[in-house]
Amino acid sequence: MNKGKFITFEGCEGVGKSCQTRLLKEYLNSTNQEAIFIREPGGNAVSEKIRKLILDPNNNDITDLCEAMLYSAARAQLIGQVIAPALDSGKLVICDRFIDSTIAYQGFARGLGVDKIKTMNELVCGEYMPDLTIFLDLPPSESFKRKGGCDTSDRMELESIDFHNKVYEGYLEASRMYPNRIVRISPRGTKQDTNASIVKNLQSRGLIK
Ligand SMILES: Nc1ncnc2c1ncn2[C@@H]1O[C@H](COP(=O)(O)OP(=O)(O)O)[C@@H](O)[C@H]1O
Ligand SMILES: [Mg+2]
Numbered sequence: 001m002n003k004g005k006f007i008t009f010e011g012c013e014g015v016g017k018s019c020q021t022r023l024l025k026e027y028l029n030s031t032n033q034e035a036i037f038i039r040e041p042g043g044n045a046v047s048e049k050i051r052k053l054i055l056d057p058n059n060n061d062i063t064d065l066c067e068a069m070l071y072s073a074a075r076a077q078l079i080g081q082v083i084a085p086a087l088d089s090g091k092l093v094i095c096d097r098f099i100d101s102t103i104a105y106q107g108f109a110r111g112l113g114v115d116k117i118k119t120m121n122e123l124v125c126g127e128y129m130p131d132l133t134i135f136l137d138l139p140p141s142e143s144f145k146r147k148g149g150c151d152t153s154d155r156m157e158l159e160s161i162d163f164h165n166k167v168y169e170g171y172l173e174a175s176r177m178y179p180n181r182i183v184r185i186s187p188r189g190t191k192q193d194t195n196a197s198i199v200k201n202l203q204s205r206g207l208i209k
Contacts, residue, residue, distance in 0.1 A: 004087035005207050006128065008098040011136035012168050013157050014147035016187045016194060020136065021096045023195040024202075028092075033208060036086050039096035041074035044081045050074040057155045068106035068117065072124050075099070079128050087128060092208070098130060100174040100182065105156065108170025109163050118177065130181060132207060134198055135171055137184040140164035 009017045021037060028035050041051040053059060054070050062070070075098070086093050099121040107117030122129075140161060144150065150157040175182045183201060187194045202208045 003090040004092055005132075006083065006087055006093045006095070006130045007202065007207060008095045008100070008130040008133045009136065010097060010100045010104075010133055010171060010174075010182075011138065011187070012140045012143045012164060012171070013150070014140075014143035014145075015136040015138045016146070016191065017096050017136060019191055020134070020187070020194055020198060021094060023191060024094065024198060027195065027199055028208065031209065033092070035092040035094050036082070037094050037096075038078065038082060040078065040098055040101065041071055043078045043095075046077045046081075047074035050077075055154050055156065057153065057158060059155065064106060064110040064112055067110070068102060068112055068120065071102050071106065072120055075102075076124050079125065083128055095130075098133070099125060100133060100135070100171065100178075103174040103177070104167045104170030108173055109159075109166035114170070114173055114177065132202070132205060133178070133182045134201070135175060135182050135184045136187040136194070137171075138187050139168050142188075 009021055011017055018039075021039075025035070025037055040047075041054060042048045050070055050073055054062070054067065054074075083093055083095070102121060103114050103117050106112050107114040144161075144164070152158060175184060185194065185197055185201065199208070
């Protein structure tokens with residue numbers, strides 16, 4: 001039985017997902033609340049190997065469907081090995097990227113279709129769907145400035161600005177598909193401002209203290 005709570009962070013490259021998961025970790029540590037932090041793709045030995053395969057710029061001939069299925073394979077392993085056991089034992093799980101990345105990148109930006117990806121996500125997740133998703137809502141025109149350009153060792157980041165604009169639109173589409181689960185938070189303020197709104201939001205829903 002799924003007794004724990006599952007929170008995911010989403011948004012375009014450079015919006016502050018890693019930064020905000022780290023600040024949330026610090027907040028939970030300082031208030032003695034236990035949580036498991038993971039990132040996608042990855043979070044275990046097999047999925048980290050799949051991550052290398054997906055992100056390697058040399059693999060520029062991966063088909064869109066293969067890419068979507070590799071992300072899903074990495075996710076299936078992460079759920080089976082880490083997320084399901086943690087949630088079953090009542091733990092709080094926090095993941096940097098999850099199913100909405102596949103909706104935005106593969107379903108929308110690659111054009112595979114958001115409904116097809118939604119079906120695939122449901123197959124992969126079963127009962128282990130996120131309880132709440134924090135979508136850090138900032139378009140790529142602003143988020144890439146923060147990063148100071150793209151990471152050339154990452155095949156996805158090397159995509160064109162048009163592609164990343166589509167990813168952003170894909171996130172807006174995911175927000176419309178899941179209006180109760182996905183919460184849009186603006187990361188335009190300082191890191192601390194954003195952390196404070198995230199903590200307040202999670203507290204108001206009883207997900208953290
Ligand atoms: N609120 C903020 N204001 C300004 N810069 C920020 C803010 N939040 C994060 N950054 C910076 O933006 C860059 C990208 O953040 P990061 O957390 O790595 O994004 P992501 O994990 O979403 O790609 C980092 O250099 C980070 O320090
Ligand atoms: Mg990151």
